[in-house]
Amino acid sequence: MAACIDSSRNHGAGAFCVDSCESQINTSLCKVIRFCRPSNVKPASCFSHSLQLERVEDHLWLKIREEALLDTDQEPILSEYYQTKILSHHSLESALANHLAEKLGSSSLSSDALFEVFVKALTEEDAHGIKRAILDDLKAWKESDPACLSYVHCFLNFKGFLACQAQRIAHKFWVQGRNVLAVILQSRVSEVFGVDIHPGARIGRGIVIDHATGVVIGETAVVGDNVTIFHSVTLGGTGKVVGGDRHPKIGDGVLVGAGTKVLGNIRVGDGAKIGAGSVVLKEVPSRATVVGNPDKMVRQSWQ
Structure with a gap:
């Protein structure tokens, strides 16, 4: 059975479908195996990361979606918010790229343009390390911070988590020699989150920057x-x-x-x-x- 959800990115562009089957990780969840990307995102090349990472990522992303649905049941006023931020996206990378783009965009720095740049950085074949770090960061927050209500709570609300992921993307640009874009992102992260991490800094996995200011x-x-x-x-x-x-x-x-x-x-x-x-x-x-x-x-x- 397939469920179809309209994408809210870029004024409702496109829709995607998710086929589900029994997960090898958790039989209470379903594993995503096929997506139709929102129309404003260029098709990504096949991922080269390991099957194990794919399984962990699928499991955690489905857990985040499950938490989002529970939150909307408890607080219907947040339905549109969760639809835009989580439920309209086919992957953790897409949702994160969108969330960061909306946070860091400005009147002179298009959030749509940032989304395209971010989602490409997170889905390229060499993005294995960044994706593993994102997963480990989320798990570290959930396991170590009593104030972390859920994975989706951390993903949407913890500026230390968001600033760290933005720095990972900026660091990738820095290493690629795209220094101007990298330092612009550093500046926007500092303005928005009150966290100033140079894009040249090397940050490991499982990082918790608590309160962060x-x-x-x-x-x-x-x-x-x-x-x-x-x-x-x-x-x-x-x-x-x-x-x-x-x-x-x-x-x-x-x-x-x-x-x-x-x-x-x-x-x-x-x-x-x-x-x-x-x-x-x-x-x-x-x-x-x-x-x-x-x-x-x-x-x-x-x-």
């Missing part, structure tokens, strides 16, 4: 996987180095407390925790806990 991450910064960063954090330079590699390197599984400033080309080791309001100017060992201004190590776990 006032977060600044410099050009040569590296953030590992499964990192949590709270509001008003700066991963910046000392001002003593002009150009070159001048920003922090954050390991996997690190927690950076609110208001923390980590300055200079220093490494924060895997599993480290930095207390709120700390100023960190020197290396932090793996699994260490540091607090204060200047920072002092108060504990180090060897497990």
Whole structure:
């Protein structure tokens, strides 16, 4: 049986159909296996990512759609909103591209043009890494943040999540040499979300930028996987180095407390925790806990 849903993108352009069958991941859900793209989106080439990633993505996207339908049942006033943002889209990539485009568009920067650029960046054959990161980010938020009501709640409302995904797209453009577009996106993200992440920064997977307001991450910064960063954090330079590699390197599984400033080309080791309001100017060992201004190590776990 097929269900047909009109696309709300670009003034109701096109429609798509979804055939369903029993999912190999969760028998309570149906797996999407065929789409007709909205008419304003050019057909994408076949994805080269693994079947496993496709299954995870399908499962999570169907879960988001299921949550959206439940929300509209509870709050019918939101039906049109959820239709536009979630239910009229055939994939997570399309919905994210649309949501970011509407957030970052302006009177002089067409949201329709941004949508085309974003959806292409998210569906090209080399987009495997970005898509995996998006999925891991959503799962990290849902698993670690008690304030995260659902996947769809994070997807639509958490500006830390949205700013991070916009930076992933901007970073792709930066690597491709499309620096002008990349820094324009950085500027719009800063204006809209209050988060300033340079497109040159390398950001891992499973990232939670909680509350997000006032977060600044410099050009040569590296953030590992499964990192949590709270509001008003700066991963910046000392001002003593002009150009070159001048920003922090954050390991996997690190927690950076609110208001923390980590300055200079220093490494924060895997599993480290930095207390709120700390100023960190020197290396932090793996699994260490540091607090204060200047920072002092108060504990180090060897497990």
